[in-house]
Amino acid sequence: MTADQTLSPPTAEQIREALGGFLRERVQSEVAPDQDLFKSGLVSSMFAMQLVVHLEEQYDIAIVGPDLKLDSFRTIDAMTELVLRLTAAKEAGGV
Structure with missing residues (x-):
């Protein structure tokens, strides 16, 4: 992996694949x-907290405030959208 690859943000497909595996x-x-x-019974609201920690650690993002709602973790697609949005905001802020 080159330095450019480690600095580039993850793609939606990469996030979906990683979350699916997790x-x-x-x-x-x-x-x-x-x-x-949640509706399928595969995960509980307690597991949602594990998802928060996993996403924060995996993608070096902070999930706070209005993003800490179950709807943000309801589907792989929703979590992918959340990661993409927070990663883009972080990069735009230069952090």
């Missing part, structure tokens, strides 16, 4: 990108 390990089931993790 969830597959934890829930021992395949998870579709648009599958509602």
Whole structure:
């Protein structure tokens, strides 16, 4: 991996794949990108906190305030959108 690759933000596909793998390990089931993790019973609100920590550590972002709602973690697609938005905001701020 080159220095440029380590500095470039993750793509939506990379995030989806990584989240799918993380969830597959934890829930021992395949998870579709648009599958509602809470309604399907695959994860609980307690597990949502594990998702917050995982995303913050994996993507070096801070999830605070209005982003800390279950809807942000309901699907792989929602989490991907959250990571992309927070990563872009972080880069735009030069942090």
